[in-house]
Amino acid sequence: MALKIRRVVTGHDQNGRAVVAIDELCRQGVAETDQDKRKAIYAKIQETLLDDLPFAPIFVFAQIVGYDNAVKNYRPNPYVPINAWNCNEWSIG
Secondary structure, eight states, X not given: OOOOEEEOOSTTOTTOEEXXXXXXXXXXXXXXXXXXXXXXXXXXXHHHHHHTOOOOOOOOOOOOOOOOTTEETOOOOTTSSSTTTTGGGOEEO
């Protein structure tokens, strides 16, 4: 199945790759109120992603983080590229 692919440079799509068909299915999925129809849409998303898998990650870089205990509410998050995701909650004290 040949899919239309566009290049994106925003958000958390670190590969800069977006599939137009997936975007459309996602829009349909969030708009659908019938649970069975929504389930079928998300199943189609999964099927499309597996059919067009651009790569299969086989490793993850180790992330070593250090911080001062004076910084309160610092919470590392392995799912973001930098650990400033909740810096609005940080305080010194």
